[in-house]
Amino acid sequence: MKEKVNIFWFRRDLRLNDNVGFYKALHGKFPVLPLFIFDSEILNELPKDDARVTFIFETLQKMRNELQENGSSLAIYHGKPQEVFKKVIAEFEIQNVITNHDYEPYAKKRDEGVEKFLGEKEIGFYTFKDQVIFEKDEIVKDDGDPYIVYTPYMKKWKEKFKKEYSEKLYYTNGFLKNLYQNSRLPNLSLRDLGFEKSKIEIPEYDVTPTTIQEYEKRRNFPAEDATSHLGPHLRFGTVSIRKMIKKATSESNEMFWQELIWREFFMQILWHFPETVENAFKKKYDRIEWRNHEAEFKKWKTGKTGYPLVDAGMRQLNETGYMHNRVRMVAASFLCKHLLIDWRWGEAYFAEKLLDYEMASNVGNWQWAAGSGVDAAPYFRIFNPTTQIEKFDKAYKYIKKYIPEFGTENYPEKIVDHKEARERCLRVYKDAVS
Template identity: 70%
Template sequence: MADKVNVFWFRRDLRLDDNVGFFKALHGKFPVVPLFIFDSEILDELPKDDARVTFIYDSLQAMRETLQENGSSLAMFHGKPIAIFEQLVKDFDIQNVITNHDYEVYAQERDKEVKSLLAEKEIGFYTYKDQVIFEKQQIVKDDGTPYVVYTPFKNKWKAAFKPSEHLKMHDTIEHMDALIQDSNLPNLSLSNIGFTSSDIKVPTYVVTPTLINEYEATRNFPAIDGTSHLGSHLRFGTVSIRRMMEKAIAQQNETFMNELIWREFFMQILWHFPKTQQNAFRSKYDRIKWRNNEVEFEKWKKGETGYLLVDAGMRELNTTGHMHNRVRMLVASFLCKHLLIDWRWGEAYFAEKLLDYEQSSNVGNWQWAAGSGVDAAPYFRIFNPMTQVEKFDKGKMYIKKWVPEFETQKYPEKMVDHKEARERCLRTYKEALA
């Protein structure tokens, strides 16, 4: 029988640096086999040129090269995680599997199944907090119930936060000698998993002191590249949340820090209220009689609504996999309120297209736009797509980039009248919520 080993399973933590679970694994008693599984349960639902899969693959290959420089490698597999582990326990004398927590509903069910299999083989399964500063029950009300309003959650978060404790870094570089000395662990190509390389690339994140300090002033204007592009990197864990929070604190920038806390707020909402991935947090909102007109939905998706900022946002999304956050709020509100199309349709389209798609934030923000979620906009707040242009793209620089034909005959007429759509929305919501 081969030597006893521990396995470290990379998932949403695609980095070697400051990775809590990986650090713990390297401090165990047995050599560590680094592992990544391309989960067919997830991949089978995706387009075959999905840019996020290319990004994951490229990130893994970079990690693999670093590991090989240390005499080891990264074992890569494709399939259902439970089936992969059934084979791994035959191929290796595994003592423990170590990984980091994942909070999404599917991930919890997957981990429960794997843990059960390993327990039958008397193999330990240990998970650690890595992708957030606070998780699960750590920031709750005094009576132990979860916060459902952001501001008191944020205040409690900040009161509990201790940089010396919560920003402790986990240096793995000095401990690479704990890895299994095998540079030929199984590798995969993109074609092995049924994918092709995407032309859309995940942008490099920019978290400079200048960007952080100008964030408050520039973040609402889509024509200015004032966003960090950090979302994808936090989603897949190519950066450490502790290092990003450290940068925000170093610049004493509350706004940037608050955005990172919003992410944790939505993650704990999904963890406490898993029903919200499909059902309204405020259940009476599930009584809304959505129109769900498929022709209108297609126009919205293509950016052919006749409303400039809505169309610019959708075209940016379709072309780049990104959409400015201010514009995301407008296009979501337009779909739910002007067109009376179910927020779940929009959430699913964003899930397909967004490079920085994170289920908790996407569901949370779509329910916010529809009025059905925690701390949501009141249902009678309906963005005016014309005044939004005046406020946030007055010079039409963003619009000119994505809707170059906007002053020509080629640009479509407005698909709905704002005033009529607003009144229709108010009537529909009132009837449902009465």
């Protein structure tokens, strides 16, 4: 006779504590079977040494070990989610599948398919808000329209937070006895998934009071490495957004707090305007006649443009899976405006390389750099990649770290003249948008 269980499906919430959906599942009537699916639809698109896959795999093994200490485990599968659920339904009498919301277009479509499939088997499918403080249309204008400018969104967000937000954390430790008791659930190795361990490691996040308090003063200087490295941990849910917001508000650092709100701003933009993954938010920007020069794109990707701040950033990205935020803006602007290469090319490259890749923020920031997105700078604002060095890396410390041949004859000539490229950009953009 098959055992009756509820399933908790881990996705972008890879932690056992302060996890809303997991907490709700543990308060249900049936033992909870924890489950994770390495989605073949996603994995098939990734390089075989992808650092994010290694990070997810190693995180899951730690979670599995912790659950085994409580007499349970974590069932890990590889395949298309509906196919995996068919397999699990053959083994267990599943009452409900519980998980947390995911807002990206593919995830929404996947969940709709899974919910329909489970519904046909009379299995409930319940999802909860976990990876954000406010979601979907919780922060909108008085007339119900979404905000497309950050500052009024941020003000409304803070106003709602102060009025309505409960600081409750969803501690699960006291309820782990409600787990399904079997420590030998299915597991996989990286090799089973067709992957190998990456040489790139995702660093621990740093949200000490010192980091938060000095964030505003030091965040623009790439040589200082003064950012929190929270991005990947928020992306994969190894840390709870509620705990991070609590830290930000307790340290009273507005700038750090506002960076967390930017993440939610872009998430609600993606939810309201899913077409912006492929299309310019400002429609007329899709009329830009991009040059899309393949050889120049390759030089940008490999950090050989002859513009040191751009090159250092791209080399940092390729070596470490990370790029300093200030440098991201300069590198993105350079691709779209100096080289007139479609922002979608840059967005796709960052999606492949960034450890903290999150679709909403990546698309939002690339469209911002191209001038085509919400709250974007006007098209005639073009970063000067040389004066940016004077402002933010005057001693060339960051540049020399990633470009050992800088200052020698081995460093490449400039790919394009700044003044000429600027004038060309203004001409092409003006023709498209006027």
